[in-house]
Amino acid sequence: SFSLVGLARARPSEQGEFAAELLDDTGRTHSLHMPVATRDAESLCPTPAHLPTFNNSKLPNPFIFDDGRPVRTVADWDCRRAQLSTLIQSYESGLLPGPPQSMFVHFNKTGNATATLSITSYHQGASMTFAPTIAFPSGNPPRSGWPLVIAYDGNSDMAQQNDQSSRGVGLFYDLFGANASASSMVAWTWGVSRIIDALERTPQAQINTNKIAVTGCSRNGKGALMAGAFEPRVALTIPQESGSGGDACWRLSLYEQDQGSVVQTATEIVQENVWFSTDFANYVNDLSVLPFDHHSLAAMIAPRPMISYENTDFVWLSPLSSFGCMSAAHTVWEALGVADHHGFEQVGGHPHCAWPDSLSPTLNAFFNRFLLDQPHVNTTFFQSNMVFNNVTWNPEQWIDWKTPRLA
Ligand code: MCU
Numbered sequence: 001s002f003s004l005v006g007l008a009r010a011r012p013s014e015q016g017e018f019a020a021e022l023l024d025d026t027g028r029t030h031s032l033h034m035p036v037a038t039r040d041a042e043s044l045c046p047t048p049a050h051l052p053t054f055n056n057s058k059l060p061n062p063f064i065f066d067d068g069r070p071v072r073t074v075a076d077w078d079c080r081r082a083q084l085s086t087l088i089q090s091y092e093s094g095l096l097p098g099p100p101q102s103m104f105v106h107f108n109k110t111g112n113a114t115a116t117l118s119i120t121s122y123h124q125g126a127s128m129t130f131a132p133t134i135a136f137p138s139g140n141p142p143r144s145g146w147p148l149v150i151a152y153d154g155n156s157d158m159a160q161q162n163d164q165s166s167r168g169v170g171l172f173y174d175l176f177g178a179n180a181s182a183s184s185m186v187a188w189t190w191g192v193s194r195i196i197d198a199l200e201r202t203p204q205a206q207i208n209t210n211k212i213a214v215t216g217c218s219r220n221g222k223g224a225l226m227a228g229a230f231e232p233r234v235a236l237t238i239p240q241e242s243g244s245g246g247d248a249c250w251r252l253s254l255y256e257q258d259q260g261s262v263v264q265t266a267t268e269i270v271q272e273n274v275w276f277s278t279d280f281a282n283y284v285n286d287l288s289v290l291p292f293d294h295h296s297l298a299a300m301i302a303p304r305p306m307i308s309y310e311n312t313d314f315v316w317l318s319p320l321s322s323f324g325c326m327s328a329a330h331t332v333w334e335a336l337g338v339a340d341h342h343g344f345e346q347v348g349g350h351p352h353c354a355w356p357d358s359l360s361p362t363l364n365a366f367f368n369r370f371l372l373d374q375p376h377v378n379t380t381f382f383q384s385n386m387v388f389n390n391v392t393w394n395p396e397q398w399i400d401w402k403t404p405r406l407a
Helices: 037-044 074-093 171-176 184-200 219-230 250-258 266-272 278-282 294-299 319-335 357-370
Strands: 004-014 017-024 029-035 102-109 114-123 126-130 133-135 146-151 207-217 236-240 306-311 342-347 382-384
Touching: 037 074, 074 184, 074 219, 074 278, 074 294, 102 184, 114 171, 114 184, 126 171, 146 184, 171 184, 184 207, 184 219, 207 219, 207 357, 219 236, 219 294, 219 306, 236 357, 250 266, 250 319, 266 278, 294 319, 306 319, 306 357, 319 342, 319 382, 342 357
Parallel strands: 146 207, 207 236, 236 306, 306 342, 342 382
Antiparallel strands: 004 017, 017 029, 102 114, 114 126, 114 133
């Protein structure tokens, strides 16, 4: 075990990878190589950033490449995921930068059960530090280290999210500039990636970086979904009551509104906050031009596991939209032969972001199977208690593809 005391040498990001050498307190260096989602996308599967002739009022078929070719294999899905990453960043979320030119990590055990992971990033003459705390269980970790849940909470230091005045405000923008196109949710995603970078190089923390989950509720559930979609090292994604802008689809939320429900739509959300890029406002009045929807965002997680939770008591969350959107996304896990890696539970009877005990068995099953290596635990959960009052969910109206079996 060692402490990282500084950065010996860093090469600025290259195509597809960031490389740096970290110096430990015994004078040894440790090399650091990590994939960069955005650059991977360009190199894995080229796509234009915009598809100017795209026009589809239904949910776009996730199994078609931008040039119309069908997605047939598991490798094709990796390529398709990269296309979706590029498109979603271009139209909706703003650009996710790779790692900073260099990082300094300090792990400080502050008590038996707590530690601080201080991460300083240096990039093109700017620097900033954030220092998440880690709570440890008692006892000894599994041989390969503790699993970890990264929970978004009310502290939005990385990127503020109060209202429009939060645009470009926060630690991320101290590093990349207030005019970075990245929305707050992309900034948080970037922060998750840096936490994982830091933990990968901090063995004394005894955390298994292959077993990291991300969660959050409401706006932070939207954020957790985006982190899971863009950061392939997230092993389990758990958005809670994320609603519109999360596990709901823009097209379906608008439909729900058109059917008479007061739900959050894309046109509202770009006025309300800075969760999406300024560019996204150019598309919210004609959703048909978006070559993706949030079933595509969620499907970027596949085949990695995801379970999302929704609350039928809050119409603003657009409950039909979440159910329909996750039903559409589910086809991708089905196509990959891992339908039970994708769960959805939609119940009522509790306040927004409260956790009813009745849901714990499903969450524990996902933890046990995917973070604690219990492969035989059943994780087939996909259900809604929603009473679709005036709104009608008719899958044929929205999903016009047959689910292929990707070999
Ligand atoms: C469900 O998430 C948001 C919602 O998008 C906003 O319109 C509302 O103001 O706040 C929700 C939230 O984050 O509640 C904690």
